[in-house]
Amino acid sequence: MPEMTIREAISKGLREALTDDRVFIMGEDVGSYGGAYAVTKGFLEEFGPQRIMDTPIAESVMVGAGVGAAMGGMKPIVEIMTINFMLLALDQLVNHAAKMRYMSNGQIEVPVVIRTVTGGQLGATHSQNFEGWFASVPGLKVAVPSTPYDALGLIRSSIKERDPVVIAEHAMLYGAKGEVPDEHYEVPFGQAKIRREGKDITLVAHLRMVNVALKVADQLAEKGKEAEVIDLRSLRPLDVDTVIKSVKKTNRVVVIDENWQTGGFAGELVSSIQETAFDHLDGPVGRVCGLDVPAPYSRKLEASVVPTPERVMETIGQLYGL
Amino acid sequence: MATELTMPQMGYDMQQGTLVRWLKSEGASVKKGEPIAEIETDKAVVEFQSYADGVLSKILVKEGTTVEVGKAIAVVGAPGETVADKPSESKKSEETKTEANKPEAQSTRSEEVVSAERSTVDISSSDGDIKVSPVARKLADEMNIDLSQIKGTGPGGRITKDDVVTAGEKGGAKRTEQAPVKEKVSSKPAAEAPKPATLGELIPITKMRQQIARVTVKSKQEIPHYYVSTEVDMTQAMQLRAQLNQSDEFKGTKVSVNDLIVKASVEALKKYPKFNASYTDEGIQIHGSINIGLAMSMEQGLMVPAIMNCDDKTLKELAAASRDLGERAKGGTLRAEEYTGGTFAISNLGMFDVSSFIAVIHPPQAAVLAVGSVTKRPVARGDELTIADMMNVTLSADHRVVDGADGAMFVGEVKRLLQNPFLLLL
Incomplete structure (x- = not known):
């Protein structure tokens, strides 16, 4: 089975999508620059400026245009360079994209796909993790792939999807490698994946925190305890069933979320x-989240704000004595 | 140091008592005077109070067992005599020291160790304080394991699933005769199982409540009640009472309104002895003495202990006897005959601002007098409108024994006596 990075898997998915004439990509630097994270490198030459469109720095316009095009029968893929800039497009996303089907009594669909980049190591205004916010909006779907396999599978599902989808890709995971089969497959929304099986404790995470959970599982294994690691893969719809099934087996659970704790997605799942x-x-349901502070610019300080395996282990010790 | 608690004599004729329910489990700390069990005589269910301070170290009599008076039913040991209660300071510091040797020692960890070291007995001293995880509790229920017998090894001493599983494997903590209280409770799953949110608390029926239910249902099913009410002008009676209570002769024995009603009832019963009777298959049994039962609302429920042999008692003697009866009812030191010896009853809700009510006859008695509050009301006296202290009384009587006209005469006599209260001093 071929191995590729998440970046390559997403590129592969987008190339596939572009075989459909209704699909076009727009965003800041997606064309001649090849994408801020090089996902669409070579796309402009390959597909032409009609289908790969550089936009001005105007996120509200970008998402709004995407919503309009989707309403008009196109299948736009809008790239928002980072999730921090999504705040500028919240009105288009929350008040229009997510509502149109409901407010038109189902007459109008908005099958727009919004790709954006969450997390990172770029300081207070560039290292945020808002995917959990979008997960609270009815009418949206939120995909959070942590492997190349899931990235491709979820892109495929997103292209087929008839409602607006936000794909939150993690800035620190683009280079992550994994096997991707040649044969066609899809990863449906609302289906979590058990990354590692165990019977003693359930660790629930998404995106980069899945890797933290896997490291914790390694450390627990040294103590003779088996952790089950669940990768949510999409936050809305949320696969609570898989989590509950696991908790019924392990009786212990800790949710790990890179975003702030207060009012965050982890609390919802807990x-x-x-x-x-x-x-x-x-014992109590545990959660380990990003500290409730703006992310520091210093790389070392920022690393201490994000949940670490050590912090998760500490929480597990306090709650369960493992 | 250990003290044996024995089956108490709760009535001169009490031979044996049944241990209905233990209110404390083995290992619980008890204080002198604290109720630790319910004991049923053939007359009533009474709380049994410990007469020693310490720890209930051994329960000798199972629930539901009948034993003779004087037989030991439990042992109370001195605190710390057989088991350590709180971990001592030295122990704590020792634990901390042990932990401190490990590089990652944290306060939570050492606390955990101390908690885990606590004896089973300490944890079970108050069931509600046992820390148990939800799954451990559920599992313990399924496995019929007594949580109070398990040492919690989780953070803060919490009993975890593993603890229950381990206890189940060892088999030592089964709910057995060692913990009769638990066994009893678990045998009533309806009282313990989680209930749908729409239901409120299910209050277990105490022996006392069972008895009240039995007696009142029997009364209402068997006795054809009828009721006769009248208004009594208590103005003079209230004046007399005030005068008596100011006099030296009544110093220390204050007369209550109820005492006046008791005295009036006694005199009326002498005149109409059919109200001091019981209906039997053989005939209407007139009682040889007048024993006035007084309905008392106790914490556990209704009791109707009686003032015995009221026939020849003066108002002052009745007042003293009534107060003595009330105090001993509260203290749980009533004599057996007083529980069931009543021949007529008075139920007085006057203290609650009740205008009138009707009472349920206490079998095998034939009548009960329900007394409302004394209130100032405008009344016609002759052709004049005036303010008087008025009180309503309602007689409930057994129609098998007496007819309505008899009831009217009896109530009329009570009224006459109370409205001419000097007659109560004869």
Whole structure:
């Protein structure tokens, strides 16, 4: 099976998508520069300026144009350079893209795909993780691929999807390698993946935090404890069932989220777990999140803000004595 | 140091008692005077209070067992005599020191170790304080394991699933005769199982409540009640009471309104003895003495202990007897005959601002007098409108024994006596 990076897997997915005449890509630097993260490198030459469009720095216009084109029967893929800039397009995304189907009584669909980049190591205004925010909006779908396999599979599902999709790609994961089969497959929304099986504790994560969870699982293995690591893969729809099934087996669970703790996505999942699996818990449901501070610019300080395997281990010790 | 607690004599004729329920489990700390069990005589269910301070180290009599008076039912040991309670300071510091040798020692860890070191007995001293994870609790229920017997090894001493599994494998913590309280509770799953949110608390029926239910249902099913009410002008009675209570003769024995009603009832019963009777298959049994039962609302429920042999008692003697009865009812030191010896009853809700009510006859008695509040009301006296202290009384009587006209005469006599209260001093 061929091995590729997440960057390559996404490029592959986009190339496939562009075989459909309705599909076009627009965004800042997606054309002549080849994409801020080089995902669309060579696309302009390959597909031409009609289908690979550089835009001005105007996120609201970009998403708005995407919504309009989607309403008009096209299949636009809008790249927002980082999720931090998505804030400028929130009105188009939340008030228009997500609402149009409902407000038109199903007459109008908005099958726009918005690719954006979350996380990173670029300081307070560039190292944020808002994908959990979008997950709270009815009408949106939010994909969070942490492997090349899932990135390609979720791109394929997104292109088929008839409602707006936000794909949050992690800045630090583009170079992550993994096997991707030649034969066609898709990764459906709302289907979490068990990355590692275990019976003693469940660790739930998405994007970069999956790797943290896997490291924690290694450390627990040294203590003779088996952690089950669940990669959510999409935040909306959310596959609570897989998490609950695992918790019923392990009786212990910690949710890891790179975003801030207060009002964050981890709290949502923690709440769902205790509501559904209370009688199966052997202790409080844990969460380890990014610290409630703006991300520091210093690389070392920033690393201390993001959840680390050490912090997760500490939480597991406090809650469960493992 | 250990003290044996024995089956108490709760009535001169009490031979044996049944241990209904243990209120404390083995290992619980108990204080002198603290109720630790419920004991049923053939007359009533009474709380049994410990007469020693310490730890309930051994329960000798199972729930539901009947034993003779004087037989030991439990042992109370001195605190710390058989088991350590709180971990001592020295122990704590020792634990901390041990932990401190490990590089990653943290306060939470050492606390955990100390908690885990606590004896089973300490944890079980108050069931509600046992820390148990939800899954451990559920599993313990399924495996019929007594959580109070398990040492929690989780953070903060929490009993975890592993602890329950380990205990199950060892088999030592089964809910057995060692923990009769638990066994009893678990045998009533309805009282413990999680309930749908729409239901409120399910209050277990105490022996006392069972008895009240039995007696009142029997009364209402068997006794054809009828009711006769009248208004009593208590103005003079209230004046007399005030005068008596100011006099030296009544110093220390204050007369209550209820005492006046008791005295009036006694005198009326002497005149109409059919109200001091019981209906039996053989005939209407007139009782040889007048024993006035007084309905008392206790914490556990209703009791109707009686003032015995009221026939020849003066108002002052009745007042003293009534107060003594009330105090001993609260203290749980009533004599057996007083529980069931009543021949007529008075139920007085006057202290609650009740205008009138009707009472349920306490079998095998034939009548009960329900007394409302004394309130100032405008009344016609002759052709004049005036303010008087008025009180309503309602007689409930057994129609098998007496008819309505009898009831009217009886109530009329009570009223006459209370409205001419000097007659109560004869």
